Amino acid sequence: MSNFYGPLFKFSxxxxxxxxxxxxxxxxxxxxxxxxxxSHxxxxxxxxxxxxxxxxxxxxWALHVFxxxxxxFKQYSEFTFTKRFGWPKTLAKIMAFPISRFIPKLIQSGQAIPVYRGSRSIMDTFKKTIEVLNAGEHVIIFPNIDYSSSSATVGDLYDGFLFIEKYFFKETGRHICFVPLYASKKKKALxxxxxIYFRDGHKFQEERKFVLEKIKTELNALAIQSGDDQGKEEKVG
Structure with missing residues (x-):
């Protein structure tokens, strides 16, 4: 597998x-x-x-707004810095300007896949995902609904990403491999x-619930096995 990261992403x-x-x-x-x-x-x-x-x-997978x-700019100035961080609007706009010029270039350099949640354009997300998987490349998804939580355990997860299985199987006749991945703060390890695979002979909608629960259970088990403190918030690094 070739390293498809661009110069800006590698430098960053x-x-x-x-x-x-x-x-x-x-x-x-x-x-x-x-x-x-x-992952979590x-x-x-x-x-x-x-x-x-x-x-x-x-x-x-990254939200298309980035x-x-x-x-x-609108995302950072009207939501992230104001509603999440509580900054004054003027400061939020000042900080959002340079960041909004850098982030799109960074994630495109990293060959991220835009996610169009709640839009028909989500089909472009799946099309690109199947394309890179067929090329033998890997995808990583962080499906947390409450992505701002620093808890070691996983809460509710979006399940739309599991449609990757449906489109991958339709095109290849094979089940895609979903692998839970956890970044342990205590062990300093991935x-x-x-x-986890979808099973043969089961309806997709039923199996989607089963697989999502298995992923969630596995991620929480990895957190416990790693000895991470589930209640204490820690800094990255």
Whole structure:
């Protein structure tokens, strides 16, 4: 598998490595064929640590608002910095301007896949995802509904990403491999759970609920096995 990351993404990872220690890797790179890793967001802890430490390139699912500088500016100035952080509107706009110019270039350099939640354009998300999986490349998804929570355990998850299975199976006749991936703060390691597949002979809608629960259970088990404090919020790194 070739490293599809662009120069800006690679440079940013190098800068990040000066401030954050890379996590060790537990058998992450040993899976055969394309994989969809499903991980725990933990208020940016998961994405930062994983994209910094993972030994192979990953296509991360990211909300489409971060791919366009104008929409990105609106997201940061009218929601992230104001509603989430409680900043004054003027300060939010000042800070959002340079960030909204940088973030779209960064995630496009990282070959992220835009997610159009609640829109017909979501089909573009699945089309691109199947394309990279068929090329033997890997995808990572952080489906937390409450992505701002720093708890080690996983709460409710969006389940729309599981339609990847439906479209992948329709095109290839094979089940896609979903692998739970957890970034342990205590162990300073990326740990993986048991690969999860849709089973033959089951209706998709029923099996989707089953697989989602298995992923959630596996991620929580990895947190407990890693000894992470489930109640205390910790900083990344």
């Amino acid at each position: 990872r190098w800068i990040l490595s000066l401030f954050y220690k890379k996590y060790s890797v537990d058998k992450v790179a040993n899976f055969k064929g394309p994989v969809v890793y499903v 967001h933990q208020n940016m802890h998961g994405p930062i640590v994983t994209l910094l430490s993972f030994p192979k390139p990953l296509h991360v 791919f366009n500088k104008h929409i990105c 740990v993986t759970g048991t690969p």
